[in-house]
Amino acid sequence: MNIAITxxxxxxxxxxxxPGRRLLSDCLRHDLGLTGTHVGCEHGVCGCCTVLLDxxxxxxxxxxxxxxxxHDITTVEGLAAPGGAMSPVQRAxxxxxxxxxxxxxxxxxxxxxxxLRDNPAPSEEEVLEGIxxxxxxxxxxxxxxxxxxxxxxxxxxxx
Amino acid sequence: xxxxxxxxxVRRREDPRLxxxxxxxxxxxxxxxxxxxxxxxxxxxxxxxxxxxxxAIDVDGLVAIYTWxxxxxxxxxxxPLLIPxxxxxxxxxxxxxxxxxxxxxxxxVVMVVARDRYLAEDACALIRVDYEILKPVVGVEEAAQxxxxxxxxxxxxxxxxxxxxxxxxxxxxxxxxxxxxPHTLAFRLDIERSASMPLEGRxxxxxxxxxxRSLRVYTSTQTSTSVRMAIAAKLGxxxxxxxxxxxxxxxxxxxxxxxxxxxxxxxxxxxxLLDREVKxxxxxxxxxxxxxxxxxQVQSVRxxxxxxxxxxxxxxxxxxxHGAYTPYGIIVPIITSTQLLGPYKIGAYRVEFSSIxxxxxxxxxxxxxxxxxxxxxxxxxMDHIAAHLGADRTAxxxxxxxxxxxxxxxxxxxxxxxxxxxxxxxxxxxxxRMLKELIGWDxxxxxxxxxxxxxxxxxxxxxCYVEGTxxxxxEGGHVQITSDGRxxxxxxxxxxxxxxxxxxxxxxAAELGVPLERVSVVTGDTRRFGYAVGTFASRAAxxxxxxIALACRxxxxxxxxxxxxxxxxxxxxxxIVDGEVRVLGAPGSSIPxxxxxxxxxxxxxxxxxxxxxxxxxxxxxxFDRPPVEEGQEPxxxxxxxxxxxxxxxxxxxxxxxxxxxxxxxxxxxxxxAVVHDCGNLINPMIVEGQIHGGVAQGVGxxxxxxxxxxxxxxxxxxxxxxxxxxxxxxIPRVETAHLQTPSPLNPxxxxxxxxxxxxxxxxxxxxxxxxxxxxxxxxxxISPSDxxxxxxxxxxxxxxxx
Numbered sequence: 011m012n013i014a015i016t017x018x019x020x021x022x023x024x025x026x027x028x029p030g031r032r033l034l035s036d037c038l039r040h041d042l043g044l045t046g047t048h049v050g051c052e053h054g055v056c057g058c059c060t061v062l063l064d065x066x067x068x069x070x071x072x073x074x075x076x077x078x079x080x081h082d083i084t085t086v087e088g089l090a091a092p093g094g095a096m097s098p099v100q101r102a103x104x105x106x107x108x109x110x111x112x113x114x115x116x117x118x119x120x121x122x123x124x125x126l127r128d129n130p131a132p133s134e135e136e137v138l139e140g141i142x143x144x145x146x147x148x149x150x151x152x153x154x155x156x157x158x159x160x161x162x163x164x165x166x167x168x169x
Numbered sequence: 170x171x172x173x174x175x176x177x178x179v180r181r182r183e184d185p186r187l188x189x190x191x192x193x194x195x196x197x198x199x200x201x202x203x204x205x206x207x208x209x210x211x212x213x214x215x216x217x218x219x220x221x222x223x224x225a226i227d228v229d230g231l232v233a234i235y236t237w238x239x240x241x242x243x244x245x246x247x248x249p250l251l252i253p254x255x256x257x258x259x260x261x262x263x264x265x266x267x268x269x270x271x272x273x274x275x276x277x278v279v280m281v282v283a284r285d286r287y288l289a290e291d292a293c294a295l296i297r298v299d300y301e302i303l304k305p306v307v308g309v310e311e312a313a314q315x316x317x318x319x320x321x322x323x324x325x326x327x328x329x330x331x332x333x334x335x336x337x338x339x340x341x342x343x344x345x346x347x348x349x350x351p352h353t354l355a356f357r358l359d360i361e362r363s364a365s366m367p368l369e370g371r372x373x374x375x376x377x378x379x380x381x382r383s384l385r386v387y388t389s390t391q392t393s394t395s396v397r398m399a400i401a402a403k404l405g406x407x408x409x410x411x412x413x414x415x416x417x418x419x420x421x422x423x424x425x426x427x428x429x430x431x432x433x434x435x436x437x438x439x440x441x442l443l444d445r446e447v448k449x450x451x452x453x454x455x456x457x458x459x460x461x462x463x464x465x466q467v468q469s470v471r472x473x474x475x476x477x478x479x480x481x482x483x484x485x486x487x488x489x490x491h492g493a494y495t496p497y498g499i500i501v502p503i504i505t506s507t508q509l510l511g512p513y514k515i516g517a518y519r520v521e522f523s524s525i526x527x528x529x530x531x532x533x534x535x536x537x538x539x540x541x542x543x544x545x546x547x548x549x550x551m552d553h554i555a556a557h558l559g560a561d562r563t564a565x566x567x568x569x570x571x572x573x574x575x576x577x578x579x580x581x582x583x584x585x586x587x588x589x590x591x592x593x594x595x596x597x598x599x600x601x602r603m604l605k606e607l608i609g610w611d612x613x614x615x616x617x618x619x620x621x622x623x624x625x626x627x628x629x630x631x632x633c634y635v636e637g638t639x640x641x642x643x644e645g646g647h648v649q650i651t652s653d654g655r656x657x658x659x660x661x662x663x664x665x666x667x668x669x670x671x672x673x674x675x676x677x678a679a680e681l682g683v684p685l686e687r688v689s690v691v692t693g694d695t696r697r698f699g700y701a702v703g704t705f706a707s708r709a710a711x712x713x714x715x716x717i718a719l720a721c722r723x724x725x726x727x728x729x730x731x732x733x734x735x736x737x738x739x740x741x742x743x744x745i746v747d748g749e750v751r752v753l754g755a756p757g758s759s760i761p762x763x764x765x766x767x768x769x770x771x772x773x774x775x776x777x778x779x780x781x782x783x784x785x786x787x788x789x790x791x792f793d794r795p796p797v798e799e800g801q802e803p804x805x806x807x808x809x810x811x812x813x814x815x816x817x818x819x820x821x822x823x824x825x826x827x828x829x830x831x832x833x834x835x836x837x838x839x840x841x842a843v844v845h846d847c848g849n850l851i852n853p854m855i856v857e858g859q860i861h862g863g864v865a866q867g868v869g870x871x872x873x874x875x876x877x878x879x880x881x882x883x884x885x886x887x888x889x890x891x892x893x894x895x896x897x898x899x900i901p902r903v904e905t906a907h908l909q910t911p912s913p914l915n916p917x918x919x920x921x922x923x924x925x926x927x928x929x930x931x932x933x934x935x936x937x938x939x940x941x942x943x944x945x946x947x948x949x950x951i952s953p954s955d956x957x958x959x960x961x962x963x964x965x966x967x968x969x970x971x
């Protein structure tokens with residue numbers, strides 16, 4: 011039996027009819043066509059599927075879509091400005107070569123967006139701690155860490 | 170002006186799409202496709218007595234269930250053995266779906282197709298397979314001695330056995346050289362299994378066009394051209410009716426070079442049979458138990474050396490665990506055997522390996538591909554020699570180095586490409602000098618003493634490697650300049666995050682003299698380029714980079730010839746700058762490449778104003794020559810191939826400083842330094858990124874990652890909860906320095922860089938821990954528990970003098 015749910019995704023009200031067991035990651039990707047959110051392990055460890063639920067990072071692969079009925083979701087597709095200009099975090103990742111294959115990147119971008127909102131000038135330790143729930147197999151993290159610091163700089167410059 | 174592009178840290182052109190959620194990975198495609206799921210063996214070794222699907226057929230949304238018995242003749246055969254070798258006397262490959270026997274946990278037995286993946290898995294759960302459980306063979310040493318056989322017709326579980334021997338300059342065999350050497354050591358080394366573990370698993374999506382009788386397959390692969398040929402062969406389709414595309418691929422690291430995977434032939438077959446789009450995306454557990462692992466080897470080493478530590482003879486016996494099947498042949502142990510020699514002149518060398526079947530997931534190349542094991546062996550050997558002589562570890566290495574004036578240097582072996590192992594260029598003493606300076610090797614004893622005074626244990630380690638990169642047989646490139654001035658580049662090999670769209674565009678823009686923005690690059694799409702080998706062995710930049718450069722040179726020559734006619738100048742007096750052909754020294758006299766492209770294609774029909782210049786009454790063609798001259802083709806495009814005589818050999822040296830906790834045995838890497846030589850750099854930013862990522866995988870392999878099989882052949886840690894891949898908190902900042910000794914073998918003077926970072930890390934960390942602890946480290950990975958146990962058991966070094 012399908013259940014009708016209403017989500018506000020990237021500022022747009024979206025409706026879907028999903029079975030109770032439908033994962034939020036699958037709902038976003040397959041029901042709503044937002045394939046930017048990736049699924050790397052389906053057991054909540056890799057962090058690829060991280061989205062912002064009412065502003066907070068969550069694992070969409072460990073969340074049933076029906077449990078977030080009525081809530082606000084931001085995915086990687088919603089991080090850029092409405093006109094399409096990339097956010098400071100996105101720009102910093104491009105500038106610092108913070109991605110290679112790009113599969114884990116949407117999860118990092120969502121995580122870092124929330125991190126820098128809460129802590130606009132994180133220390134090295136705070137950055138490492140902040141991204142320590144996301145796996146990347148390509149970059150060795152060094153340029154991701156650099157990207158986070160650079161994003162903080164860009165945000166400070168532009169604020 | 171065209172800026173200098175080759176060698177610049179140009180930002181990646183892939184990134185805007187990947188940063189905004191607009192990448193298209195396999196499972197992002199085919200939203201309406203049916204979903205496939207597989208029933209996989211829960212047993213490591215069993216006979217299938219019966220498969221009962223009756224409970225599954227009522228599942229809502231079920232479309233089809235297939236077992237081996239349903240497969241047509243060609244598909245019912247075992248999958249191809251991709252790389253035959255005379256020493257692989259007992260090569261065996263799996264059937265796409267198990268026939269009678271399963272030989273590892275995770276082997277596919279039944280394919281289910283349903284409306285979506287949830288429903289397909291519902292059906293899988295209801296299918297009952299009756300197994301007669303057989304005794305499994307687990308562990309390479311156990312398998313080598315076991316009466317129990319993985320394949321009934323493979324005696325001793327030995328798939329391959331190969332001996333390679335190079336005598337000393339004086340004609341001594343390795344054994345004789347060791348016997349007669351002033352010093353002799355013997356020891357044993359163990360390396361455990363790890364895996365490529367890309368964050369995107371494998372996946373296949375097939376679209377059959379029944380009207381056109383053609384098949385389009387998307388697959389998350391490192392070789393779309395070869396998958397295409399395999400599908401055409403297995404499904405009995407004409408090759409031109411099959412196209413294979415690697416979309417954005419979420420990491421490969423080796424595992425996706427294997428093909429065709431069972432799913433790569435089964436999913437297209439089902440799509441044709443059902444006349445519906447069908448897709449399968451691997452989940453993480455499937456990736457652990459049904460793709461491939463690497464690394465596991467047991468090595469027995471004997472070495473003879475003189476008072477300076479000069480190696481006079483080296484003998485290595487390797488037991489290599491290749492799992493249940495050998496689709497990729499014996500490439501991994503061949504690479505271990507040959508790359509073991511590193512940057513050294515070894516007096517006499519004998520290497521022997523047995524490649525052994527076990528009831529575990531098959532072993533195929535993972536980034537480094539046998540080299541991490543090789544370097545572990547050789548560098549542990551160097552450290553053993555240094556310890557024995559009481560010499561500095563770098564001094565022992567130095568005395569064995571091939572000198573810069575000795576290139577090309579023939580190691581006397583046959584490499585993985587079937588060609589002689591001849592090093593093309595390098596400067597190992599300079600690398601070592603740079604590394605010692607970067608890490609502060611000579612001042613470390615003071616730091617160590619200082620730390621000891623504070624009750625801290627720190628140690629320094631080193632590891633050197635030489636990596637054969639850019640193996641043949643060939644790659645190709647196609648370059649087309651269209652009448653809008655855009656440059657379209659394609660090559661057949663695929664991309665998994667290496668930034669090929671950027672570096673190949675840099676090469677093309679630099680060769681053609683056009684702005685980077687005008688160049689677009691397509692890889693891994695057989696519709697654009699049908700001939701290729703694939704992306705592996707750090708070969709993409711060397712192979713396709715040079716092929717694209719050669720293709721660009723053809724196009725450039727043609728452009729200059731056409732422009733010379735139009736400008737009434739000699740081709741030699743022309744240059745291309747910023748997309749314009751100009752007469753040297755006459756700035757006003759020029760013609761845009763866009764116009765040259767128009768003129769290159771004599772037209773009857775004008776489709777726009779620009780095209781009108783090339784039409785038959787435009788007065789541009791001479792009456793005494795045909796519009797397309799003999800030996801010429803219309804269009805401003807060119808295709809060329811690069812096929813090297815042999816591989817080009819990159820090299821590097823790493824050093825690390827580690828701290829071990831005296832109480833908890835926790836191991837922390839305080840500093841990590843890399844000197845890297847991959848010849849000319851196309852994009853230093855991307856090369857650095859490759860090194861960082863490689864080192865991180867190396868650290869995983871040295872300290873965290875292992876595949877834990879129990880005696881029943883169950884993989885106990887088949888999840889990211891239990892298989893410990895490092896997070897940002899585990900990876901040190903990598904300090905890098907570049908040496909550039911160009912390869913004399915290829916036009917661009919480049920060498921591969923993709924795998925380098927991972928290769929020496931286990932050796933380096935072992936060396937550093939050994940230095941910190943004074944305990945011999947002879948197996949990898951090493952966890953705090955392992956170190957704790959070693960401390961308790963420690964009675965000094967694990968070396969026996971013979």
